Amino acid sequence: MAVPKLEDRLRRCTRSAVHLEMRDEYMRSDARFVAWQNGVRRDPADSDPLRRPWLRLVADLVAQGVDVRRARIVSEPVSDYIRFEHHLTGPNVEAGEQVRWLPRRRASGLALPGNDFWLFDDSSVVFHHFAGDGELAPDDEEFTDDPVVVKLCADAFETVWDLAVPHETYKLT
Template sequence: MKLKGSDFPAMLRAAQSTAVHLEMRDSYAVASEAEEFEAWRQGKRYDPADRASWWRPWLDLITETVDRGVVIRRARVVSEPVSEYIRYEHSGTFSNVAAGEQVRWLPRRRALDIAFPGADFWLFDGRVALFNIFTGEGDWADPCFELVEAPATARLCASAFEAVWERGIPHDQFHV
């Protein structure tokens, strides 16, 4: 089933126990982040003391979900040396952690023997996979999500995520 980006918050709000997210691209060109990325390139950084300035409404949704008891884990498979975009993501990830996400990073060389699905994904409660669909340039495709409820797909996603998570480096220990 194809979904629009506006459908995502409802998917996360429907999660009952877990939501895991695997990211495997070294850069994204998502139009909604273009201004923030350019500002980061010019030296802007989130202030850890100014929580109100962080990425909204995303972090509010994460906090709301974690407060309901849902464990949210994000893992990123990255090439080294990391791309400029990954340095940008890394610099702001402290806000994801502060909102309640657990985040790990895995250098791509340490993932060579892991079987991956063909796209980044979210897996909700170990049974519903929501694939992030991007164009070749890294922007959202239209539609931007593909929902798959097939048990074999959920198992592949869970296996890939857990393998990355086991080998991954916690955010506070991963240096770019």
Template sequence: MTTGAEIEHGLRHCKRSAVHLEMRDGYMLDDPDFHAWQAGHRLDPDDRPSWWRPWLQNIVDAVARGAEVRRARIVSEPVSDYIRYEYDITFPNVRAGEQVRWLPRRQATDLALPGNDFWLFDQEILLINHFSGNGDWLDVEHVTDPAVIKLCSEAFEAVWHRAVPHDDYHVD
């Protein structure tokens, strides 16, 4: 499975929780949507068909099943153009039922964090995302070691506790 398919599978089957920790200031910088955003294109919140992506339905369905879907982003400030873009396109996730928070990197100094971004489903299925130095996705690693799962779960919760809810975080 590709990472997208694995994440979709996790969202479709989680019962209690799906958490995602992002710690990079840029991802896939050659993404055409990012380039369109840089050129001035913005999603219209009132035009749902223009921004609704089928995988968002997985979030809607997970939340309807009673799963809590949360994403925390650790970001450098001032934020990069890519983070500004991510911030601008986060409203579809929020509308689908995902909770999103932002933690300025300076406030994460004393937190023990894993070296990579990850998804954790129901405290059992851990998918570690590996990226190249310039942010291109390389692969996903399935981790089953309970100690690593515990470390990632605790790291996420520590970040979540400090992070600012999406509606209260502002990029300039």
């Protein structure tokens, strides 16, 4: 049986899809990141739903009443990759995704899962596994609907969300 892709899992959501990111570096080999490092800051593809399918997906989900939220825990001063993500986040927000940023120094007292995750409708979780260099690991996704793990992730996300700064007011340091 084929394992559902992230997009399929998201499209099945009826209420909420939340994502917690806790790394300072991701897939530095990403062509958009490489272009950004080389000075490309106004690529029309960054805000074009036809060329950046994530934006269309978010807009579709939000139009169906799904609450799409992302929280990022970041070290400060932020890494170049986080600067890149911040640069790309404006179009995500315009598409309907809510995004907040939590400086890592404010997360010290929080109980957090060991990996980034997506939580779907408060009923299942997909953890993402990355190698030390930020690239996706060969076994990059781990699915669970264990109620204890789901609750851990839901509680962690909401705690981070409550402490985090909305994208519109978060200033990079």
